[in-house]
Amino acid sequence: MTSLKMALYVGVLSAIYGLLRLTALTGWIQEVAVVVTALILTSVAMDTLRHFMPREVMSDLQGKAVFITGCDTGFGNSVARRLDALGLRVFAGCLFPEGEGARTLQHDCSRQLTVVPCDVTSQSQVDSAVLLVRALLKEDKLHAIVNNAGVFTMSEVEWCTLEMYRRLFEVNCLGAIRVTKAFLPLVRSHGQGGRVVIVASLAGRYTIPGLSAYSVSKHATISFADALRREMAKFGVTVHTVEPGTYRTPILSEEVLEGTVKKDWEAAGEEVRSTYGEQYRDEFKVKFLSELKNARPASKIYEVVDDILDAVVGTEPRCRYVPSVAGTLRSTIMQALPTTVVDSMLQKRTCPPTPPAAVIKQREWRLKNPYTDPKTKQKPFLKRYLSVPMFEKAPLTPTAAPGKPFFGKAGGASNAGIDVAAVPNVSSAATQPLKEEDEGTASVTDKKTE
Template sequence: MQPMRNSIVKVICGWLTLYFAYKLLAVIMRVEIFEYVILTLGRCFFTFVFTVAVLKYIDYFYERSQKSKTVHPQGKAVLITGCDTGFGFETALRLYCMGFQVYAGCLDPKINGGLTLSSVDKNNRLVTLTMDVTNAEQVDNAYQFISSHLEAKNLSLWAIVNNAGVCSWSELEFCSTETYQKVLNTNTLGAVRVTKTFLPLLKQFQGRLIMVSSLAGLLSYPGLTAYCMSKHAIAALADGLRKEFSKWNISVTTIESAGYRTAMVNSQKVKHDMDNNWKMASKCVQEEYGEEYFTAFRNAHIKRLSSLSDNIGQAVDTIVTAVESEYIRDRYYTSLKAEMRAFGRFLPQEWQDIFMLTFESFDSVLCRFKFGFQPEPDARNVLLAKANEMSEFNSLSADSDFTVQKDHEILLEATDALIKSQKCIQESCLWYIP
């Protein structure tokens, strides 16, 4: 019995040894496989990052080489909507000083920026038009005038800048449906109306279409849903038209603008609009939210407006780049901060809010990496003075026969009066630190 018992013990021990050896080998194999998987994923990740970085650098230097290639402004006309204030007003002056024929669409050329622009030019090279983009009749009248003027002056429509826009700060229940309709009708349908009307001229001269959008079209902000919705639509419209218009050799680009302190976001105006929306809300809504909530909501947004940049020259410079560059990009960002925030749309939805709020306080850091156009504090006055001075020169009128060299010298003089350093617009790039 004893030998049999010993044999049984040996067999059991042998099986146990094999079992534990198998388990140990399995664990070792799992560890090795796990390590292999981790190393492989790590190599793939760093290869991807390295490839993206290399491609980004190549794209950056390629863009730099292409940006030096600009078109000559003589004989080229640009239509800009929303020139009463802000981007449109400044862009109209800039392009005029550069030598382009400018058609500035305004709600009323007899007040605000329209009145100022009307008094600038004596050679009819900066023309202000009554052009409410929500009014089909006014848009049609502008088309009739511009087409006749182009033919009379032997000009070509080089670019259309769809810049007109309005904004509404309110939560959904605080405002009426008509408010959403107004924002959409101006920001989105207005661009559609202008583009559709002037498309025959764009097709004839193979011009370019520039849509001024916003980061709000990529990342939506609470309390700004009407505006965000309209800018989402503008971005989608531009992407679709880029494909549709390619057969006509018409370029389409989008300007993704960060927040700037323009007349559209004047704190007093925003406060007044928010108060009106709240008063128009139903009593049920007012009781449900309460005056305390609305006051906190309003104060929070008013406070946020104070953090917006007042350097609208960044946005104007980007629009001008899109107009004057021989080779146009599909999308432009007005600043490094704008491009960095645009990456937030690729994050998981629950992370986007944290990402967006983080960048609210990054101005003090990102200002270290600013580059490109830096206007003087009194850039508007300098620009107006230079515009009035240049209107005296027939060399910059559309029917001029002056030499390109003389024209170039005058343009250099105007540019030097506006910027601190040479005009070299550097597009925002995560890997570029001057």
């Protein structure tokens, strides 16, 4: 760390520590908490301030070479031009060596730049590229490898075909692994100082809905870089990742992206298409393409190119680069927030406002059948939990026998019309006719009751 950076670091640390110390209570626990918080905030501040600080380039670039993949367009094309201008021997790997990008690159740069045919998904082409670079290097040293080749797509998990997952993983992850393993002996053979640079993405740190295939491949690439950095430390070879956000490069061509969405949709099964519906698919495309229009413009590509150059020829390269101040702050905040908060933010950002067709249908059915189980299509049995206990019911009042009146003569009740056999536990005395005194007693009792 230079004296200027050290002084700036100490100054920022002292200022943050002082502010936090004023608000802290006495005691060693509070003191430790203040120190830890100050260190964290200082790290965030330094990550942000580095974008405004001057960068120094290595002085001994003579005799150094670099191999770059994906130089047809975008970041790779710009990096090749800048490194060629600095005097390095550049081997520009191009998927289409006879294409317009490769031709203009070779025309605009010096004779030290060599276009190398390289499809990172083909082991034979990568091996041929190693043989060509080894033959042309002679006494020069392969100082660095820049894994820049990549592809992009947008599609939700259920529509995205396995072929598309395989395609992105093959280029973005296995392509970087294949090229690194092939060229690493050339970088390592010249002793300490060699570098491996891998262009990843912030999508490899947090996954955006609709970018599962891309995020999976970039997340795996970052993991590969982390492992390689720790393994190559014993050889003095450093490994660096550059993780940009969204930039308007040819990889984000709307025509290409709409074509991939259409292809994935047609390849999905009828059940998937009916579940989501064409309205949801169309709104997904509109939502996502409008989000991509908010990407940083092509005029800001230099932010990524500057970080790649610093990783290749800078005097103090960083392990991880996040281009632009906005990208640095966004990455720091997103990694500090709870998962549920991040999920909510990203869903609102990219998911269509209209739910899939199956969800709409289910909601409509529930509105029409509020008390019906959607699985069994039956109304649930209503049970009484706070009610009178259900005891065994007593027998009903005996009915009159057929053809016999239930009541007798006026002035008293008669059992002539009662089916005695239907009444349980009736004694023989109860079945006898009432006497006159009994009838009189009964009459008196009835009057009292009335």
